[in-house]
Amino acid sequence: xxxxxxxxxxxxxxxxxxxxxxxxxxxxxxxxxxxxxxxxxxxxxxxxxxxxxxxxxxxxxxxxxxxxxxxxxxxxxxx
Numbered sequence: 395x396x397x398x399x400x401x402x403x404x405x406x407x408x409x410x411x412x413x414x415x416x417x418x419x420x421x422x423x424x425x426x427x428x429x430x431x432x433x434x435x436x437x438x439x440x441x442x443x444x445x446x447x448x449x450x451x452x453x454x455x456x457x458x459x460x461x462x463x464x465x466x467x468x469x470x471x472x473x
Contacts, residue, residue, distance in 0.1 A: 396463050403446040403459050407470055415440050418473060425465045431458045 396405045409415040415437055422442075426432055434445040444466065446459035 396467075398455055401447060401454050403455055403463050404444065405463070405466075406441055406443040409440045409442070409473075412439050414473070415442050418442060418469065421469045421473075422466055425469065426462070429458070429462055429465070431462050433462065 396403045398404075407415075407418065409418060419435070419437060419442055422435075431448075434447075436443050444463075446455070446462055447453045448456040448458050
């Protein structure tokens, strides 16, 4: 579940291994480019973490972030 904290939407996803985490990141990268809304994200072996915020409005959570979060959730559910 996404959590709004410190003017960011945050969530981590855990996978069975690094390959699965990387496959997820590659699918997310495609959506991110289409939306032209690039997150702060990190990967540590089988865990991918996101912090979504919109720089154009002073690093606050916007509808862009919520739409990206929904798209990320959809990708995760389809894996």
